[in-house]
Every structure is written in C-alpha cells, then in structure tokens.
Amino acid sequence: MKILVCISSVPDTTTKIAFVNENREFSKQGVQFIINPYDEWYALVRALELKEAKGSGQVTLFHVGLAENEAIIRKGLAIGADDAVRVDADPGDAYFVAQQIAAYAAGKGYDLILVGKETIDYNSSMVGGMVAELMNLPYVSMASKLDVAGAEITAECDIDGGTAVVTCASPAVISCQKGMAEARIPNMRGIMAARTKPLETVQVLDNSTLTKVENYRLNEGRQAVKMIDAGSMDELVRLLHEEAKVI
C-alpha cells in the first residue's frame, strides 16, 4: 500500500504573532513552526497504522515549502514515515499547493492521498477537494475513521447533524480529523533513523496562484472584562440584553 501524506508547516498555536513590512508579511522571527496537527496526529499516524496492519507498504510525506522547513519534515520521518518529498517553493495559496500535490502524485500509483481537515493558521479546508478534482479521484471530507480492505476504502465523516459511513474505491483523497488516530511521539530510534531517510527536493511542478495576501491585521483584544458579582445574575442578564444586545 502506497500512501502520500501531505503536511503543512504552521506556527504553533501558542506562538505570539507579528507582521512586518507594513503588515504585508507574517514575521517568522522567533516563531515555533510545527507540522499542522491534523496532518501529523491523524493523517500521518493513520497512514502508519494502515501500513503496519497490512505488514507492508510505503508512507511518503509531501511538503511544499522552503529548505528551512526540513526540520518539521524530519520530525514526520521520525514519527515513522518512510521517505519525504519537498517542493522547493513558498506555498502561495491552496490552489498552488493542490497543483503541486496533483502533479507529483499523478501516475505514481498512490492508494491514498491524505491531508489534514484544515491548517490551523488559515483554516481553509480547500486543498483536499482541489486535489481530488484535479486528479479526478473520490474525496472524503472531514473523515474521523478510515479503513482499507483490498481496493475498498471505508470512512466515517461528518454530515450535518451527525456522521455517515461512506465507501469509495482506492485511490482516493481523504481529509483527516480527530477520531482517526492518536498522536505519536517520536522515539530515539525514530529520530536517529529519520536523519538518513530519503528526503527528495523537487522544483515547482505547476506554477500559478490565484489569490494573494495583501495585508494582515492583528485582532484587537476585547475591552477589559467587566466583573459581575456572583450574587447579581439579574444584572448580568440586563447587561447581556441592554449593553451587549445578544439576548
């Protein structure tokens, strides 16, 4: 079984963020970058579980990003991926990333292409659907369970007001979320092995972006919190009605 796991580099949620160049650019200074949690905890770990259950196969990481991101790719290898491919480019927009994945994966015989349900920095949730459309493959969005039996894929995914069990033929693109697997912490052997696992760098495969970030704005914090005495719940209700106008 050949599985391609697409990983993004994102700032850790707890990182303090700042913008430079008249708010046109995100400042990478002092920012801790991590593998997008949905890509790592669910897509990658489930890929490894499927390979382990079968007893054979290959799990390849795919990343679009500059050389500075190799540290997070090595972490993915330490968790257990067999090899990795990095497209040497700034990721641009979702369309750009989807095109790199589709162009690279075409004709290589992957049974599964896994992505996280969204990235935690932009929360767009677009790349998986784009790849599926570009490659004309089945796509399961927001899957919380994933199993493969022969050429049949069974997944559980979100629907309005519940979940659905769905099936499709392999190959397919799956967006992965909580429920699919439990995060794994790389062990020392994995970390040592990751150093020598193959990490191939490829040039941009298809070059177009359709959107561009013009500028950023930090959200202003809320006004100072108004403390209400625990005995004055009528007052809280009055404020929610008259001041906040939410009830």
Next chain:
Amino acid sequence: MSVIVYTEAAKGKIRKNSLEAVTYAAAIAAKVGGEVVAVIDAAVDGALHADLGKAGAQKVLTVNHAALSAGDARAWAAAMELVAQAHGAKVVVFSHDLAGKDIAPRVAVRLKAGIVAGAVDFPTIEGGKFEVRKTAFSGKATAVYSINSEVKVITLLPNSIPVGANGTAVSGSAFDAKLDGITSGVTIKERKTRQSTTVPLPEAELVVSAGRGLKAPENWGIVEDLATALGATTACSRPVADMHWRPHHEHVGQTGVAIRPNLYIAIGISGAIQHLAGVNGSKTIVVINNDKEAPFFKAADYGVVGDAFEILPKLTEAVKKFKASQN
C-alpha cells in the same frame, strides 16, 4: 452577469448558512452589477424560495438530479460550474460549512477561480481590485486577500453577517444541468444522525459551554437548564469530550468545532489557547469560573468568579424572569 449562490434546506427551512450566503451575494451584486442567482435542489419545497428572495436573491434556479439530492459533491460542483457558465457568473458564493468545504474547492478548480475560504466580511471592490478579509492564526489576526482571477469563489464563515430581510419576490425556473455520469465515486452506506431539537453548534447564536469545572458528567443538568432557558446549544471543552463526559460533536476549540455565536457562556473552562482558537470569534463572551486567575477572563467581556453550582441556577432563574418580562 451574475453572482451565484449555493443554497440548501433542512428540516423544512432554508438553512441559515444559505440565507447568509445569499445576503452576502446580494451585497457583492450591488457593487459589481448583475443579478443574484440562488441554486437549490429541485426536491426542496418551492414555497421556501420566497425566503431566498427576502434574503436578497432575484432568481432561484432549481436543479434536478438524483446525485444532487444525494448530496454528491462532485455532481454539485459540476452543476454550479454549468450555472456559472450559463449565467456569466462573476462570483460564486458558498457558506463555509460542510457542503461548502466539499464543493467550493472543486468549483474553484473547475472554473480556475481564485478562492477565499472563510470570509468574515463583505469584499472591498475598488479600481479593479477585489479583496476579501478572513481570519488567520487561530483568530489572532485577519488577512486581506486579493483574488486575481476573472471568476471568484468565496466561502462565508457562518454567523459573520446578519441575514438580510429587505429583498423582494424571486422568479424561479428550472435549470437543466447535464450531469449524467458525473459522480464523486463516494457512496453513503449509513447515516448516523443525532436526534436534536436545538440548533446545531456551527449555526448556533447562543452557546452554553462547560468544562472540567463541572466535576462530573452527572452535573450537566444545570448547564442544560441554562441552555434551555436561553434557547442555546450546549458545548464543551476538549478534556470533557476526551473523558467521554460529553459527546465529541459538542467539543469546541481548535481540534473540535470552531464557532462564532453572538453569545458564548463558558463555565468551568480555564481558557487554554487551543480552546480560545475555536471560540474567540464569538461576539460576546461570558466566563464563569471559581479561579479568578483563569486565563479565560482576559478574553471575556463579562466575568463571574464563583462556584458554578451556585451561580448557574441563579443565572437560569434570572434568564427565565427576563424572558417572562419580555412576553
């Protein structure tokens, strides 16, 4: 020329997410010209089309195909593409909900259209530039995107704009979408839907949420009482879902559901940054916690320090009294 909108109905009503998307499309059409065309499954009761008109649509196109009624995302993408071409669409609008996340990226690829997913405000359209704002970095910032393609696709984050009510009558017609043979290849084997009378979390305007501070799952009665009195939907923090005190679909935060209700009441939740990432788009936040140092107070509009088991029944009574006075 037109702005087209994907819409759907559930439980005998046009979904609120769809109405918001229609109102959003109407605001765009007012700037770029053209009519607002809402696209909907022909199986939906035609009497509901008037609601699309009220929200701002001028035309309702019904599309009729088994694959569409089954919710097949690729069939829907193909239908939206055909409508976009037939009506000279400048912009295609979706809600950033489950259907939007599944269909919109496919439409963007089919039309080679730039997409902004999760817009939180109306676009700025000036001097040939088309710019859309969305949230970024766990709600800590917003980013303005320019879309540089001729056709543009936008998904609108639910609860970002109020639904318009000043629209007029709509004209309805059937659109003959040639979809035979187009399918995503995904078959639904079983639907497990929850029986619920409250508004689903992503659409809820009022949310009452509780965390470990409630101490045990059997204590949730006071949370539900408050939610019932307010007409709110209940939610919970991650630890509570992980311990199976509450079902996973109630988990709000980074790995759970991201919400932006008008009112978010957090009880016994300390306010870890991963939790805030999923709720900091809420208009008004009330935090009730017995630890006055809880970090959540810094992200709140109103705070109450004290024992939830004493405060909640009092708050519920106060809400009931208020509701009674409003009638």
